[in-house]
Amino acid sequence: MGEPGTKELLSLEELEASGMARSGRKHVLSILVENKPGVLTRIAGLFARRGFNIDTLTVGPTDDEHISRVTLTVDGALHPIDQVTKQLHKLVNVLKIRDLEPDDTVARELALFKIAVDGPQRAEVLQICEIFRGNVVDVTRRAIIIEITGSTDKIEAFEGMVRPFGLIEMMRTGEIAISRGRSET
Amino acid sequence: MRAVDAVMECLKAEGVDVVFGYPGGANLPTYDAFVDAGIHHVLVRHEAGGGHAAAGYAKATGKVGVALGTSGPGATNLVTPIMDAMMDSVPVVFLTGQVRTELLGTDGFQEADILGITMPAVKHSWMIQHPLEIPRVIHEAFHVARTGRPGPVVVDIPMDLSRADIPYEPVTDVRLPGYQPTTEGNVKQIRQAAKALAAARRPVIYAGGGVISAGAAEELTEFATSDRFPVTCTLNGLGGFPAPHEQWLGMLGMHGTRAANYAMDEADLICAIGARFDDRITGKLSEFAPRAKFIHIDIDPAEISKNVPAHIPIVGDAKNVLTKLVNEYRAVGADPARLEEWWQRIHEWQERHPLRYDDSEDGEIKPQRVVEALYEVTGGDAIVSTDVGQHQMWAAQYFHFDKPRKWLTSGGLGTMGFGLPAAMGAQVGCKDETVICITGDGSVQMNMQEMATCAQEGIPIKVFILNNGYLGMVRQWQQLFWDRRYSHVDMGQYPDFVKLAEAYGGSGIRIESKDKLIDGIRQALDTPGPVLVDVRVTREENVYPMIAPGAAARDMVG
Structure with a gap:
């Protein structure tokens, strides 16, 4: 019998207020895992059970073929994040977790933008692309594809600049992150 | 050697003397291996x-x-016991058959993604990808189930892989780099805890199932009696401290004693050991133990500060930590006289609010009386399992456990249908002990079929049904919190349990009046083989005292 077990009506406002409060702090978790089937499901499942929405998720190989790195970003209040990292540690296939401090971390994301360009707009888009140090990777008569690498902020800024020209499509990889200095992430 | 024969060798190497299972298509190879394996x-x-x-x-x-279960429905039927074992940290290895690898993902006959289905319910799980992995994985499974905070694991073996011919070599060590439980306990933290305990004026020891899992009951008693610390246990901690005892407060929580709950409420220091501050313990979290600081000893770091922030966290095995804590505490040297005032307060509560019920004036049997009578007749020397509901709470309140591993109940998940099969398993493991299942007329019907197993195997469990013809706990809540609008809780007097027991090949006894109670219990205990006792009890009796849902401990009712 779950609480509240009594018969009083619960208002929707009350229900929503009792949900977890979210802080604005973005967390970048860097997780080393054994390269085994099902590991990603286990990790994602833990976040889902705690009511966390994973904002971005990248998985890739490391210099050791038996080990992969998962980098994910979430928005969470400090306390529940602590619970999630402790729960993650309990997963047998998880080797190491770091909740990266933004100031001590270099984080990069790659994005591809497909932008509609007709006639005179093309030059302007190319100019913005140059300012953002993007690469043009495909050009056709009516569209252009630009590749941008950088922090999330930079990519979002670029998006803001080119959207008015007619953004057909955008794809982002999600961040990967590495700690600054000599120590391993 | 066939992979399944290697599985049998691994089981034997792990000291397995009995398995409980059900055959089917996908685990036919495993069952063929049982013919010669010499495992019960x-x-x-x-x-x-x-x-x-x-x-x-x-x-x-x-x-x-x-x-063991086969693939598909065999495996999905195991989901409830898996989750149950997860919630109560019980070490169980579940071996499931799986369809052959070429059928995986094709919705093949009796295919179920049991790894996916059970992922949030296991400590860890494996699907065999290659037959050569099998021996290593079986040993890893036992290692993970048994060590650290114990729990259930699942090993899923596709049928074709289990028939493979593999070279078998005994596995001697398990290497799991991502799994390294902390067992020792930080010495500095333990010293700090000892100091805090020595300074406390109103301390309480709050012990949970972790004490039982760690085999730390003796250490807990030594620690508690190294001073005059009051001790309370959770439902799953019962038996971790020898009850009755002058320092014993009784169980705490929703249906715990007032003394235990009031002591938590007024404590200045609570030492939690292998307990997890479940909502059935804390009641309204914001008003839980408002004056207390917390020492929290647990082998699972994720339990620490999960619900209640710990001031002195100690991650480690309860046995190790308590051994060190006793030494540190003795070295600090506290004055037991400082607890005099605290004990006076506790004694007041104990005298004013003992566990009590109004016995009937006629022959009607009160359910609480049945539990008391069972305790009297057995002298407390029995393993007791329960199901879930009112009978479970009365059993926890009125039977007393002076040793660990005598009390088997589904605490976390609250699984109706746990009691009878759990008693069966306990009896198989403890042949010389008296094993009793205290159950309700609702719960017992959820795994009633195991009476046949008990009859066939000659497993002499004694099942006492506190039969009130109701789903009693739900009825109690409907009465107390839903204006007595009883909705679908009346079970009537179906089935006839005495006839059913006989039909299963066991014995059935019915007890309908108070003066027949003791004799009826004796008769049941003296009857060989499995016995089902239908004890007709007061229909509408409530479990008290009670912390109402969402209320604070000091506002207990009843």
Whole structure:
């Protein structure tokens, strides 16, 4: 019998207020895992059970073929994040977790933008692309594809600049992150 | 050697003497291996019964339980026992058959993604990808189930892989780089805890199932009696401290004693050991133990500060930590006289609010009386399993446990249908003990079919049904909190349990009046083989005292 077990009506406002409060702090978790089937499901499942929405998720190989790195970003209040990292540690296939401090971390994301360009707009888009140090990777008569690498902020800024020209499509990889200095992430 | 024969060798190497299982298509190879393996296999009547039996065996013996099922429905029938074992930290290895690899993902006959289905319910799980992995994975499974905070694991073996011919070599060590439980406990933290305890004026020890899992009951008693610390246990901690005892407050929580709950409420220091501050313990979290600081000893770091922030966290095995804590505490040297005032307060509560019920004036049997009578007749020397509901709470309140591993109950998940098969498993593991199941007329019907297993195997469990013809706990809540609008809680007097017991090949006894109670219990205990006792009790009796849902401990009612 779950609480509240009594018969009083619960208002929707009350229900929503009792949900977890979210802080604005973005967390970048860097997780080393054994390269085994099902590991990603286990990790994602833990976040889902705690009511966390994973904002971005990248998985890739490391210099050791038996080990992969998962980098994910979430928005969470400090306390529940602590619970999630402790729960993650309990997963047998998880080797190491770091909740990266933004100031001590270099984080990069790659994005591809497909932008509609007709006639005179093309030059302007190319100019913005140059300012953002993007690469043009495909050009056709009516569209252009630009590749941008950088922090999330930079990519979002670029998006803001080119959207008015007619953004057909955008794809982002999600961040990967590495700690600054000599120590391993 | 066939891979399945290697599985048998691994089971034997792990010291497995019994498994509870059910055959089917996908685990035919495994069952063929049982013919020559020399491992006792108990053929259950439903996989859920087998899973709970393995848990009952594990809880009673301290060893790892093993349950088997085939693929698809065999595996999904194990989901409830798996989750149950997860919630109560019971070490059980579940071995499931799986369809052959070429059928995986094709919705093949009796295919179920049991790894996916059970992922949030296991400590860890494996699907065999290659037959050569099998011996290593089986040993890893036992290692993970048994060590650290114990729990259930699943090993899923596709049928074709289990028939492979593999070279078998005994596995001697398990290497799991991502799994390194902390067992020792930080010495500085332990010293700090000792100091805090020595300074406390109103301390309480709050012990949970972790004390039982760690085999730390003796250490807990030594620690508690190294001073005059009051001790309370959770439902799953019962038996961790010898009750009755002058320092024993009784169980705490929703249906705990007032003395235990009031002591928590007024404590200045609570030392939690292998307990997890479940909502049934804390009541309204914001008003839980408002004056207390917390020492929290647990082997699972994720439990620390999960619900209640710990001031002195100690991650480690309860046995190790308590051994060190006693030494540190003795070295600090506290004055027991400082607790005099605290004990006076506690004694006041104990005298004013003992556990009590109004006995009937006629022949009607009060359910609480049945539990008391069972305690009297057995002298407390029995393993007791329960199901879930009112009878479970009365059993926890009125039976007293002076040793660990005598009390088997589904605490976390609250699984009706746990009691009878758990008793069966415990009896298989503890042949010379008296094993009793205290159950209700609702719960017992959820895994009733295992009476057939008990009859066939000659497993002499004694099942006492506190029969009130109701789903009593739900009825109690409907009465107290839903204006007595009884909705679908009346079970009537179906089935006839005496006839049913006989139909299963056991014995049935009915007790209908108070003056027949003691004799009826004696008769049941003296009857060989499995016995089902239908005790007709007061229909509308409530479990008290009670912390109402969402209320604080100091506002207990009843």
